[in-house]
Amino acid sequence: MATLDKTGPGPEDAPHDGVRRRDFINLAAVSFAGAGAVAVLYPLINQMNPSADVLALASIDVDVSGIQPGQAVKTEWRKQPVFIRHLTPQEIQAANAVDVGSLRDPQTLAERTSEGRPQWLITMGVCTHLGCVPLGAAEGENKGEYGGYFCPCHGSHYDTAGRIRKGPAPINLEVPEYEFTSDTAVRIG
Ligand code: FES
Numbered sequence: 001m002a003t004l005d006k007t008g009p010g011p012e013d014a015p016h017d018g019v020r021r022r023d024f025i026n027l028a029a030v031s032f033a034g035a036g037a038v039a040v041l042y043p044l045i046n047q048m049n050p051s052a053d054v055l056a057l058a059s060i061d062v063d064v065s066g067i068q069p070g071q072a073v074k075t076e077w078r079k080q081p082v083f084i085r086h087l088t089p090q091e092i093q094a095a096n097a098v099d100v101g102s103l104r105d106p107q108t109l110a111e112r113t114s115e116g117r118p119q120w121l122i123t124m125g126v127c128t129h130l131g132c133v134p135l136g137a138a139e140g141e142n143k144g145e146y147g148g149y150f151c152p153c154h155g156s157h158y159d160t161a162g163r164i165r166k167g168p169a170p171i172n173l174e175v176p177e178y179e180f181t182s183d184t185a186v187r188i189g
Contacts, residue, residue, distance in 0.1 A: 059189030061181070064120070072137040074125055077188045081125030082176060083137045083149070083162075084186070091160040092118050094147060098159065105171040109161040112175050122186065123162040123173035127151040134158065134173070149173065 060077050064084060067073055072085035087095070095109040109118055125133050129151065135141040136149035136158075144150030145166060146159035156167030163172040178188040 059187050061185055061187050063185055065184035069119065071139070074137045075188075077176065081133050082188060083121075083123050083125045083173075085121040085123075085137070085162075087119045087121055087160060091147065095159060095161040095163075098161075098163075104164050107161070107163060107172055112161050112163075112172070114178070114180060117180060120180075120186070121160070121162055122178055122188065123175055125149075126174070127153065127156055127169055128164065128171045128173065129154055129156050129167070129169040 058078075060075065062075055062084060064086070067084060067086045069086050069088045070091075072083055075082050075084060092109065100106045100108055109121075113120060113122075125137060127134050130153060132151050132153035134144075134149035134151040134156070136143040142150045142152070144157035146157050148158040148160045148162055148165075150157055151167065151169065154168050156169035157165050158169075158173055159165050161172075162175070164170070176188055178186050180186050
Protein backbone atom coordinates (compact mmCIF):
# COMPACT_ATOMS: atom_id res chain seq x y z
CA MET A 1 0.00 0.00 0.00
CA ALA A 2 1.39 3.46 -0.85
CA THR A 3 2.47 5.58 2.12
CA LEU A 4 2.86 9.32 2.42
CA ASP A 5 6.44 10.40 2.72
CA LYS A 6 6.39 13.39 5.08
CA THR A 7 10.11 14.08 4.81
CA GLY A 8 9.94 15.06 1.18
CA PRO A 9 11.74 13.54 -1.70
CA GLY A 10 15.09 11.94 -1.03
CA PRO A 11 17.52 9.92 -3.04
CA GLU A 12 15.44 6.75 -2.56
CA ASP A 13 12.39 8.50 -4.11
CA ALA A 14 13.82 8.61 -7.59
CA PRO A 15 11.06 7.53 -9.97
CA HIS A 16 13.01 4.63 -11.47
CA ASP A 17 13.55 2.79 -8.17
CA GLY A 18 13.56 3.62 -4.41
CA VAL A 19 10.07 4.47 -3.04
CA ARG A 20 8.18 3.31 -6.10
CA ARG A 21 9.85 -0.04 -5.98
CA ARG A 22 9.25 -0.20 -2.24
CA ASP A 23 5.55 0.68 -2.79
CA PHE A 24 5.26 -2.06 -5.33
CA ILE A 25 6.75 -4.59 -2.95
CA ASN A 26 4.32 -3.45 -0.18
CA LEU A 27 1.33 -3.69 -2.53
CA ALA A 28 2.39 -7.14 -3.66
CA ALA A 29 2.68 -8.28 -0.05
CA VAL A 30 -0.80 -6.92 0.83
CA SER A 31 -2.37 -8.57 -2.20
CA PHE A 32 -0.78 -11.86 -1.28
CA ALA A 33 -2.07 -11.60 2.29
CA GLY A 34 -5.55 -10.80 0.96
CA ALA A 35 -5.58 -13.84 -1.28
CA GLY A 36 -4.42 -15.97 1.64
CA ALA A 37 -7.26 -14.69 3.84
CA VAL A 38 -9.85 -15.54 1.19
CA ALA A 39 -8.38 -18.98 0.75
CA VAL A 40 -8.66 -19.66 4.49
CA LEU A 41 -12.11 -18.10 4.92
CA TYR A 42 -13.86 -19.95 2.14
CA PRO A 43 -13.68 -23.45 3.61
CA LEU A 44 -14.67 -22.08 7.02
CA ILE A 45 -17.76 -20.37 5.60
CA ASN A 46 -18.58 -23.41 3.53
CA GLN A 47 -18.42 -25.62 6.60
CA MET A 48 -20.98 -23.40 8.32
CA ASN A 49 -23.66 -24.19 5.74
CA PRO A 50 -25.76 -27.05 7.08
CA SER A 51 -25.58 -30.17 4.94
CA ALA A 52 -28.74 -31.76 3.58
CA ASP A 53 -28.88 -34.47 6.25
CA VAL A 54 -28.55 -31.87 9.03
CA LEU A 55 -31.37 -29.82 7.51
CA ALA A 56 -33.52 -32.95 7.37
CA LEU A 57 -33.02 -33.38 11.12
CA ALA A 58 -33.88 -29.77 11.90
CA SER A 59 -37.31 -30.72 13.23
CA ILE A 60 -39.17 -33.92 13.95
CA ASP A 61 -42.89 -34.64 14.35
CA VAL A 62 -43.90 -36.98 17.12
CA ASP A 63 -47.31 -38.58 17.64
CA VAL A 64 -47.90 -38.49 21.39
CA SER A 65 -51.38 -40.02 21.33
CA GLY A 66 -50.12 -43.36 22.66
CA ILE A 67 -48.22 -41.98 25.66
CA GLN A 68 -50.41 -42.58 28.70
CA PRO A 69 -50.21 -40.48 31.89
CA GLY A 70 -47.23 -41.73 33.86
CA GLN A 71 -45.41 -42.87 30.74
CA ALA A 72 -42.51 -41.33 28.91
CA VAL A 73 -40.83 -42.08 25.62
CA LYS A 74 -37.38 -41.43 24.37
CA THR A 75 -36.96 -40.11 20.86
CA GLU A 76 -34.06 -38.57 19.01
CA TRP A 77 -33.61 -35.09 17.64
CA ARG A 78 -30.42 -33.79 16.08
CA LYS A 79 -28.79 -37.05 17.14
CA GLN A 80 -29.52 -36.41 20.78
CA PRO A 81 -32.10 -38.10 23.03
CA VAL A 82 -35.29 -36.25 23.87
CA PHE A 83 -37.72 -37.33 26.60
CA ILE A 84 -41.44 -36.79 26.12
CA ARG A 85 -43.27 -37.40 29.35
CA HIS A 86 -46.97 -37.42 30.05
CA LEU A 87 -47.21 -36.29 33.67
CA THR A 88 -49.91 -37.61 35.96
CA PRO A 89 -52.00 -35.11 37.98
CA GLN A 90 -49.95 -36.18 41.04
CA GLU A 91 -46.67 -35.46 39.24
CA ILE A 92 -47.94 -32.04 38.18
CA GLN A 93 -49.02 -31.38 41.74
CA ALA A 94 -45.61 -32.46 43.08
CA ALA A 95 -43.84 -30.13 40.63
CA ASN A 96 -46.08 -27.20 41.55
CA ALA A 97 -45.72 -27.79 45.29
CA VAL A 98 -41.99 -27.01 45.21
CA ASP A 99 -40.77 -23.66 46.52
CA VAL A 100 -39.20 -22.37 43.31
CA GLY A 101 -36.90 -20.02 45.23
CA SER A 102 -35.20 -23.00 46.82
CA LEU A 103 -34.19 -24.50 43.48
CA ARG A 104 -30.70 -24.46 42.05
CA ASP A 105 -32.12 -23.43 38.70
CA PRO A 106 -35.43 -21.76 39.61
CA GLN A 107 -38.16 -22.48 37.08
CA THR A 108 -41.82 -23.35 37.43
CA LEU A 109 -43.40 -26.26 35.64
CA ALA A 110 -45.45 -23.73 33.66
CA GLU A 111 -42.25 -22.10 32.42
CA ARG A 112 -40.99 -25.47 31.26
CA THR A 113 -44.12 -26.63 29.45
CA SER A 114 -46.26 -25.15 26.74
CA GLU A 115 -49.20 -23.00 27.74
CA GLY A 116 -52.26 -25.00 28.69
CA ARG A 117 -50.35 -28.30 28.47
CA PRO A 118 -48.57 -28.72 31.81
CA GLN A 119 -48.96 -32.49 31.47
CA TRP A 120 -46.44 -32.66 28.62
CA LEU A 121 -42.87 -32.37 29.85
CA ILE A 122 -40.50 -32.36 26.90
CA THR A 123 -36.80 -32.17 27.68
CA MET A 124 -33.48 -33.18 26.26
CA GLY A 125 -32.43 -36.56 27.62
CA VAL A 126 -28.97 -35.26 28.35
CA CYS A 127 -27.72 -34.71 31.88
CA THR A 128 -26.51 -31.15 32.28
CA HIS A 129 -23.52 -32.32 34.32
CA LEU A 130 -21.39 -34.19 31.80
CA GLY A 131 -23.91 -35.35 29.24
CA CYS A 132 -24.95 -38.87 30.25
CA VAL A 133 -28.46 -40.04 29.41
CA PRO A 134 -30.51 -40.07 32.62
CA LEU A 135 -32.77 -42.98 33.57
CA GLY A 136 -36.50 -42.65 34.12
CA ALA A 137 -38.02 -42.47 30.65
CA ALA A 138 -38.44 -46.22 30.23
CA GLU A 139 -40.77 -48.31 32.33
CA GLY A 140 -39.16 -49.69 35.48
CA GLU A 141 -36.15 -47.40 35.36
CA ASN A 142 -34.93 -45.55 38.42
CA LYS A 143 -36.60 -42.12 38.47
CA GLY A 144 -34.47 -40.83 41.33
CA GLU A 145 -35.47 -39.41 44.67
CA TYR A 146 -37.76 -36.76 43.16
CA GLY A 147 -39.69 -38.99 40.80
CA GLY A 148 -38.38 -37.51 37.56
CA TYR A 149 -35.07 -38.68 36.16
CA PHE A 150 -31.90 -40.07 37.66
CA CYS A 151 -28.46 -39.82 36.12
CA PRO A 152 -26.43 -42.83 37.22
CA CYS A 153 -23.09 -41.41 36.08
CA HIS A 154 -22.57 -39.19 39.12
CA GLY A 155 -25.95 -39.25 40.86
CA SER A 156 -27.98 -36.27 39.66
CA HIS A 157 -31.66 -36.38 40.59
CA TYR A 158 -34.24 -34.43 38.56
CA ASP A 159 -37.85 -33.89 39.65
CA THR A 160 -41.13 -34.30 37.77
CA ALA A 161 -40.50 -31.00 35.97
CA GLY A 162 -37.00 -32.14 34.94
CA ARG A 163 -35.42 -29.70 37.37
CA ILE A 164 -32.16 -30.52 39.10
CA ARG A 165 -32.77 -31.25 42.77
CA LYS A 166 -29.70 -33.17 43.97
CA GLY A 167 -26.30 -34.11 42.64
CA PRO A 168 -23.68 -32.31 40.56
CA ALA A 169 -25.73 -31.19 37.52
CA PRO A 170 -25.73 -27.38 37.49
CA ILE A 171 -29.00 -26.69 35.68
CA ASN A 172 -32.33 -28.27 34.77
CA LEU A 173 -32.71 -30.63 31.83
CA GLU A 174 -32.86 -28.44 28.77
CA VAL A 175 -36.25 -27.87 27.16
CA PRO A 176 -35.89 -27.89 23.36
CA GLU A 177 -37.92 -25.66 21.09
CA TYR A 178 -41.19 -27.34 20.23
CA GLU A 179 -44.82 -26.68 19.43
CA PHE A 180 -47.95 -28.77 19.44
CA THR A 181 -49.32 -28.90 15.92
CA SER A 182 -52.45 -30.67 17.19
CA ASP A 183 -53.59 -32.17 20.49
CA THR A 184 -51.66 -35.33 19.74
CA ALA A 185 -48.73 -34.18 17.61
CA VAL A 186 -45.70 -32.20 18.60
CA ARG A 187 -43.03 -30.74 16.38
CA ILE A 188 -39.61 -30.55 18.01
CA GLY A 189 -37.12 -28.12 16.55
FE1 FES B 1 -25.10 -36.89 34.96
FE2 FES B 1 -22.63 -36.52 35.84
S1 FES B 1 -23.28 -36.79 33.81
S2 FES B 1 -24.45 -36.69 36.97
